[in-house]
Every structure is written in C-alpha cells, then in structure tokens.
Amino acid sequence: MIASLLLAGCAQTAKPVASVQVEPPVQAAPEVALEVAPVLPDVELSSELLYEFLLTEIANQRGHKALAVDGSADLALKTRDPRLAKRAAQLALESGDMNRTIAAFRFWQETEPGAAMATRVLSQLLLRSGHLDEARAEFIKVLKTEEPAVGPAFIQLYSLAAGYPDRAASLQLMRDLAVPYPKVAEAHWAVAQLAAAAGDEKLALNEVREARGLRPEWNAPVSLEAQLLRKTEPQQSLDILRRYLSAYPKSGEIRLQYARALLEQKQYKPARDEFKRLSIESPDNIELAFAVALISLQLNDLTGAETELRQALLIGGKGQDAVEYFLGQLSEAKEDEAEALTHYREVKAGEYQFSAQLRVVYLLSKQGRLSEARLQLQQAPANTLAQRVQVVLIEAQLLSEARQYPEAYQVLEQGLVKLPNHPDLLYEAAMLADKLGKYEASEKFLRKLIQLKPDHAHAYNALGYSLLERNVRVAEAVALVEKALQLTPDDHAIMDSVGWGYYRAGRLDESVAMLRKAFAGNPDPEIAAHLGEVLWIRGDKAEAASIWQDSLKAHPDSGPLLSVMKRYLP
Numbered sequence: 001m002i003a004s005l006l007l008a009g010c011a012q013t014a015k016p017v018a019s020v021q022v023e024p025p026v027q028a029a030p031e032v033a034l035e036v037a038p039v040l041p042d043v044e045l046s047s048e049l050l051y052e053f054l055l056t057e058i059a060n061q062r063g064h065k066a067l068a069v070d071g072s073a074d075l076a077l078k079t080r081d082p083r084l085a086k087r088a089a090q091l092a093l094e095s096g097d098m099n100r101t102i103a104a105f106r107f108w109q110e111t112e113p114g115a116a117m118a119t120r121v122l123s124q125l126l127l128r129s130g131h132l133d134e135a136r137a138e139f140i141k142v143l144k145t146e147e148p149a150v151g152p153a154f155i156q157l158y159s160l161a162a163g164y165p166d167r168a169a170s171l172q173l174m175r176d177l178a179v180p181y182p183k184v185a186e187a188h189w190a191v192a193q194l195a196a197a198a199g200d201e202k203l204a205l206n207e208v209r210e211a212r213g214l215r216p217e218w219n220a221p222v223s224l225e226a227q228l229l230r231k232t233e234p235q236q237s238l239d240i241l242r243r244y245l246s247a248y249p250k251s252g253e254i255r256l257q258y259a260r261a262l263l264e265q266k267q268y269k270p271a272r273d274e275f276k277r278l279s280i281e282s283p284d285n286i287e288l289a290f291a292v293a294l295i296s297l298q299l300n301d302l303t304g305a306e307t308e309l310r311q312a313l314l315i316g317g318k319g320q321d322a323v324e325y326f327l328g329q330l331s332e333a334k335e336d337e338a339e340a341l342t343h344y345r346e347v348k349a350g351e352y353q354f355s356a357q358l359r360v361v362y363l364l365s366k367q368g369r370l371s372e373a374r375l376q377l378q379q380a381p382a383n384t385l386a387q388r389v390q391v392v393l394i395e396a397q398l399l400s401e402a403r404q405y406p407e408a409y410q411v412l413e414q415g416l417v418k419l420p421n422h423p424d425l426l427y428e429a430a431m432l433a434d435k436l437g438k439y440e441a442s443e444k445f446l447r448k449l450i451q452l453k454p455d456h457a458h459a460y461n462a463l464g465y466s467l468l469e470r471n472v473r474v475a476e477a478v479a480l481v482e483k484a485l486q487l488t489p490d491d492h493a494i495m496d497s498v499g500w501g502y503y504r505a506g507r508l509d510e511s512v513a514m515l516r517k518a519f520a521g522n523p524d525p526e527i528a529a530h531l532g533e534v535l536w537i538r539g540d541k542a543e544a545a546s547i548w549q550d551s552l553k554a555h556p557d558s559g560p561l562l563s564v565m566k567r568y569l570p
Contacts, residue, residue, distance in 0.1 A: 082112035525558035
C-alpha cells in the first residue's frame with residue numbers, strides 16, 4: 001500500500017506522537033528540476049519481444065501473477081529498457097513477493113539512475129524488510145534529490161520510520177539521516193518524535209527544542225514539547241502552549257490542545273473559556289458546544305450547561321443523541337423528572353442509548369410505575385453480554401424493592417436459563433433463594449459459582465453464613481467463611497461472618513476478638529448486634545448493652561439491632 005501511494009506520486013504526512021497536525025514548512029519553493037528523460041536502449045521491437053510483452057500483460061490480467069512477474073523480469077533483463085524495468089517492478093510489487101520486488105526495483109534503478117520514484121520506493125521496501133543499512137543509503141539519495149527544501153521529506157521519512165517495529169533502530173536511522181541537516185527544523189522534529197516513541201524523553205526534549213528554535217511559528221514542535229512535559233511538568237506544559245497562543249492566537253489546533261490540557265488538570269473555568277472561544281470560531285461544531293456544556297455541568301453551572309446544550313441541539317448533526325442524554329441528566333439535577341423523561345426518550349441511537357433507557361426505567365420505577373418500568377427495561381437495546389445481564393439484574397432489583405420476591409426470583413431463574421454460568425446471576429439468584437427459604441437451590445447456585453470462580457470470596461461467605469444463621473453444619477460453615485477471609489483478609493463483613501461462626505462453634509473468646517476487629521473497621525449495626533450478643537453470652541452484659549445502645553442511636557431503624565435487644569434487654 002505504501003509503495004503504491006508513492007507510485008501514484010502521493011506524499012502524505014504521518015500523524016505524529018503529538019495531537020497537532022503536522023504542517024509542511026512555509027518557505028519559498030525551490031525551482032523544480034525537470035526529471036531527465038531515461039536513456040532508451042537501441043533494441044528493435046521484434047515480433048518475439050512484442051509477443052512476450054503481450055503474453056505477460058494477458059497473464060497479469062487473468063490473475064497469473066507469477067507468470068506475469070517472470071515474463072516482465074525476463075523482458076526487462078533482455079532489453080534493459082527502463083520502461084519495461086519500471087513495469088516489471090510494478091508487477092513484482094503487486095505480487096507481494098518482497099525479495100523479487102526489491103530486485104526488480106534495483107534493476108529499474110540501474111537502468112534509469114535518475115528515476116526518483118524507484119529510489120523512494122526501494123528505500124521503503126528495504127526498511128520494511130529490515131535491511132536498515134541499505135535503506136539508509138537509499139534514504140540519503142532521496143534527501144539529496146529534495147535539497148534545499150528537505151523539510152517535507154523528513155516529515156514523510158518519519159511516517160515511514162515510525163512504523164518500524166524496532167523503535168531504537170528506527171531512531172538511530174533518523175538520527176543518522178538528520179546529521180547533515182542541523183538547520184532543518186523538521187529533521188530535529190522527526191528525531192524527537194522517534195525518541196519519544198523509544199522512551200528517550202531527554203533526547204526528545206532536546207531535539208524538539210532545537211526544532212522550535214529554528215521555526216518558532218511551527219505548531220508541531222510546540223505540541224510535542226507540551227505533551228512530553230504533560231505528566232512530569234504539567235504547569236510548564238501549559239505555559240508553553242499559552243505562550244505560543246499569545247504569539248499565534250489563531251492556531252486552533254494548539255488552542256484545542258491547551259483546552260484539553262486545562263481540563264485534564266481540572267482547571268475547569270479556564271478550560272471552559274478556551275472551549276468557548278473555539279466554539280465561537282467554529283459555530284457549527286457540535287462537539288465544541290457539547291464540551292462547554294459538560295464542563296458547565298462539572299462546575300454545577302446548570303443554567304450555562306442548559307444554554308450550551310440547547311445551542312448544540314440547534315446546530316444538529318450526529319451528536320444529537322448525546323446532547324439529549326445530557327439534557328436529561330440536567331433535568332434530573334433540576335428535579336424535573338417529566339422533562340428528563342422527555343429527553344431520555346429522544347435518545348434513539350449512539351453510545352448513550354442504553355444508559356438513557358435505564359434512566360427512563362429508574363424514573364418510572366421511582367414514580368411507582370413498575371409495570372411501565374419493566375416493559376421499558378425489556379425493550380432496552382441490550383447489545384452486549386454485560387448489558388443483557390444488567391437488564392436481568394435491574395428487573396429483579398425493581399421487583400425486590402417492591403417486595404415481590406417470588407417474581408424477582410423467577411426473573412433471575414429465567415436469566416440463568418439463557419446464561420447458566422454467569423457469576424452475577426448465580427450470586428443474586430442464590431441470595432434471593434436464601435431469602436425465600438429455598439436453601440437447597442441457594443446452595444446449588446453458590447457451589448456452582450465456587451466451581452466456576454474458585455476465588456469468589458463472597459460465594460464462600462454467603463454459603464457459610466447461610467448455614468450459620470440456620471445453625472446447621474457449623475464446622476463446614478466455619479471452614480467456608482474462613483476460606484472467604486483468606487481470600488479477602490481486609491473485608492470486615494467477612495470478619496463478622498467468621499466471628500459469628502466461632503460463636504456458633506462455642507469459641508467465644510476467638511469470636512469476640514474477631515468481631516471487635518470487624519466492628520472497629522466498620523461500625524455496622526449488624527456487626528454491633530453480633531458483637532453484643534457474644535459479649536452478653538460470655539457475661540459482659542454491660543458492655544453488650546452499651547454497644548447496642550450506641551449503635552441504635554446511629555441506626556434507629558436497624559432490624560438486627562432491635563431484634564437482639566428485644567431478646568436480651570428487659
């Protein structure tokens with residue numbers, strides 16, 4: 001593909017490491033030397049040669065590539081005619097045989113020494129095939145033909161060298177090529193780009209600063225230097241961009257980079273100012289208006305955000321669905337649920353479509369419209385596995401919140417029919433089965449989950465805790481919760497399970513120690529209930545009552561606390 005572009009005479013600029021488009025040098029154009037006509041051999045066009053030529057072309061047209069390559073190479077060798085050598089090189093290139101293609105281009109170069117295109121393509125072929133020393137010699141010839149205006153040639157050479165897998169080798173190649181051109185900014189820029197790619201930031205900074213000094217108006221070195229300093233010296237990076245903009249305020253690409261850098265460093269107000277300026281200069285660009293609106297949302301400037309989003313709607317274009325989604329978010333922030341529903345329902349496609357549908361479901365359920373919410377959820381465009389699972393889990397959650405537990409369990413069971421091995425569905429189905437007293441089903445789901453994911457700590461904990469709550473198979477239950485704690489040693493909920501297990505096993509001192517550790521890390525009312533009960537049974541009734549009462553002040557509606565206090569306190 002690269003070679004065919006060159007054969008077509010295209011000179012394309014590579015996308016550099018920096019985000020700014022590389023501009024060709026602005027300088028007086030040199031006189032273009034007329035390409036010297038090739039010297040043609042004194043060979044008679046015999047009927048035999050004509051027959052071979054036609055046979056080669058027909059073979060190529062009918063897809064017999066190997067025959068065409070052989071025939072064209074034979075003709076070129078017999079005649080040493082540069083026109084036939086060029087055709088042989090073209091056919092070899094189309095065949096994809098790298099070795100034959102290199103040989104063919106060498107022969108074309110031999111028969112027509114002034115053919116710049118042969119040298120250019122040969123240099124690329126040698127680079128792609130890993131012959132860096134030979135490629136270097138050809139690239140030197142290419143640069144010579146471009147003198148004195150070699151700047152664009154270095155930009156093109158960078159695009160070729162950047163694709164070479166050995167970054168250190170491609171960097172060394174470019175450094176060698178740049179040595180004779182110390183006053184060419186593009187040569188320093190190309191070395192800087194490859195040095196950055198190779199991880200040599202010191203060299204990259206030195207070279208890019210040389211480029212800036214030679215061509216201070218050129219935006220590409222400015223962009224690259226700012227990027228190189230972005231993580232280590234963020235303020236210096238911003239200063240470089242700001243100073244350039246003060247001298248060249250119409251550089252939209254640098255202004256966009258500056259705005260993004262401000263945003264990355266959470267300088268939201270100046271970032272919004274820069275995006276606003278860009279938006280004013282490009283009033284039809286919906287993405288810029290959208291960026292201003294999102295930053296306004298970040299700043300909690302709801303009025304400003306709404307103004308920008310509505311302006312984006314007027315602009316139109318492919319970003320309409322995203323704009324409608326964030327207008328819905330804005331309406332929710334303003335507690336206008338009816339308007340939010342209207343906007344979310346206008347999201348017909350794009351990356352926010354699924355999220356918008358879920359917001360509709362949430363708002364409908366919040367309003368008590370459970371049937372509508374479920375219908376909306378079932379119609380949501382769930383295109384990925386994660387989205388399909390999310391739909392099932394949300395529907396089960398909606399039903400559980402409405403205390404329709406059997407219906408919620410049925411939804412999870414149906415989900416497991418389609419996705420029988422999904423960990424999240426297995427876990428949620430197990431929890432709901434346990435809540436409904438379907439202990440065998442719950443254990444079946446959890447054991448399958450453990451089999452699928454042996455490191456799933458919460459599966460071990462859920463199964464063990466279920467057994468402990470029913471006070472059955474206590475030794476097995478303790479082993480399960482201890483395994484869970486081994487997998488996640490800092491989980492305070494699992495510490496609570498282990499402490500409760502020790503209590504069931506009659507190991508009161510160990511139970512108190514573990515429950516104290518859990519409660520210190522997470523003063524949850526259920527942990528307080530457990531700790532207090534074990535202390536009470538061990539005889540520390542005053543401390544137990546104190547823990548319960550203190551926890552009840554913070555959690556006056558806690559069921560576990562109220563239950564245990566009702567059993568033990570008069």
